[in-house]
Amino acid sequence: MPQPSFQTLTQACSAEWRAYCQHSFVQQLADGSLPKESFQHYLKQDYLFLIHFSRAWALAIYKSRSLAEMRAALDSLKTIMDVELGLHVGYCQAWGIAEDALETLPEARATTAYTRYVLDTGLRGDLLDLHVALAPCIIGYGVIAKWVEAQPGFDASSNPYASWAAMYAGEDYQKAMNAELTWLDGRLAHISDQRLAELARIFAEASRLEADFWQMGLDLAA
């Protein structure tokens, strides 16, 4: 039997992974038909989401057992704080929403559910539990953005969400995603079947919460 890897997790949770990666929010993003209000609602909640995910990566630093692991988690934290949050602030400024107004937005239930699930999983589990809970986020968006850009209906010159896709398909984000894939593949290679089953449950739940996050954007849900 081949060694377990990140791909083993996506295969074990194929329904949840597909429902997340091929959600209608993503499909509408790719063909440019996503209503602007849905994207705005999503992106404002994502600003709040990223603040909590920064906390989760800070927890990964705390739970690390070596300097190499600490540096890897710090790199992911910096990708969120320096690359992703910058894109969100830029979009919101163009819509006339200042950064301090974003921080005081009320959190939608989907934002609270997902972020607190990941933080709780990391607090009660070990570093691998935490990384698996974070994987649909960091790896999923890199995969989704490449898929969006490869769609025949995607036209970067007219699609209103092209800069969103470009950031996640771009070099900095893809580098962070690949570093996470390498780390996960290395750690998953030697685990037992029982541990794999535990981690697959975490991965499935985090993927389901990602799909709920897209749905929150579509429904403009509070």
Ligand SMILES: Cc1ncc(CN)c(N)n1
């Ligand atoms: C909900 C969500 N999931 C993932 C990502 C990509 N880090 C994000 N910005 N937002």
